[in-house]
Amino acid sequence: MSRSYGQHCGLARALDVVGDRWNLLIVRQLLMAPARYRELLDGLPGVATNLLADRLRDLETAGVVERRLAEEGNVIVYALTPWGAELREPIESLIRWSTPLMARGPGGDHFRPEWLVVALPALLRDKPAARRSSTVGIAVDGQLLHVQATPSGIEVSLHDGRDLDAVVRADASIVLGLAAGVLTLDDTLGLVEIDGDDAAVRAVFNPRGANVEGSVHR
Template sequence: MSASRTYGQFCGVSRAADLLGQRWALHIVRDLLIAPARFSDLLRALPGVPTNMLSTRLRELEAAGVVERQAVPGQRSVQYRLTARGRGLEPVIDALGRWGAGRMVAPEPGETVTSAIVASMLRTAFAGRAEPGPTTTTVFQVGGGPVAAWAEVTGEDIVVGDGEHTRPDLLIVAGPAMRAFLAGELTPTEFAAAPGVTVTGPVPLLELFSRLFRLPFDLALEEQRNEKQR
């Protein structure tokens, strides 16, 4: 990375910003936290990223020890995956996701939603608190068709993935109401009855989902919305 693109400070925040502050770098890390991907996969999953910029970012992340290349089993192509250092960014990405989501109510015109985004949202929203009783594994899937992601929860542990799961215990298909549900503005009953929402699975699992996954709105945003409603 050229000197003109660095902050020139002996500081951990500056060093991180030198690399991750470059356009699309955080998005690449976000998506690779879900699963390894080929160049073409990343290009498709990041609408708007120029091909040459994606190549540059991947080279920079690889040089920094964040990303590495590996052969795709049974194919002649290669895919990119995060190194141990790269996976160490998971709590950073999740914290940024929670902070940014605080003022997100609905997609703005032109904004896209991908399966990797939904998977990242599920991991970010996971409260990490085990339910009382014996430890069990529950698979929640949000969305269906081209945009879908799942979360497999076992006690306090969570594994997320993009795409459809073969056997989800609970399937949720929803639009804008999903954001209000994650914020705690809708009860499970209200959410299930909202327009455009389809829930397949036992009611107790939807109630469990509402306890395990939360992305509250920013307090200042809540106050602004309440003022408008008065």
């Protein structure tokens, strides 16, 4: 790397690789899926095109990112290497650590619903395991996410058309508050719209209360 703290310390050497501005946000985007350069540029509002190119080159040189052919078409995409994908754990830890910083809401900051694909598993990971399996859609700003809750954990992706037990519609700050445990579903009456099985939603956001039966429309 062109810049180094010059310290024989694991944290310093990790920061030599990913400590520059935008590096971890590039990794966040690639944790969702491999992406074309244009897709990365669109998913990182505020980054200059030449700076993104520089950061991708540095991350590729360090062995965090690689270029490969897309599965469909003769197009180059950027993807995380297996070593780069191991950054998911520290990134999720930072997301959980950020909860007090998120409490003030978005203000004038950019927000893209797909960022919840990384944030929600991080925030939901330490909740008690769901007692039942359920599949819930989270609708935020016109984007529908697919949340699968099982006794073995939580998986989040963009919705791919699979059947859902329920759909939750709410502002991003409410969804993040529910996932972080700062809010409960009972706290958000009137702020959250649930279409379908209420118990399925509780299996995601309130696992201990997931035995509630019945379908509701709020």
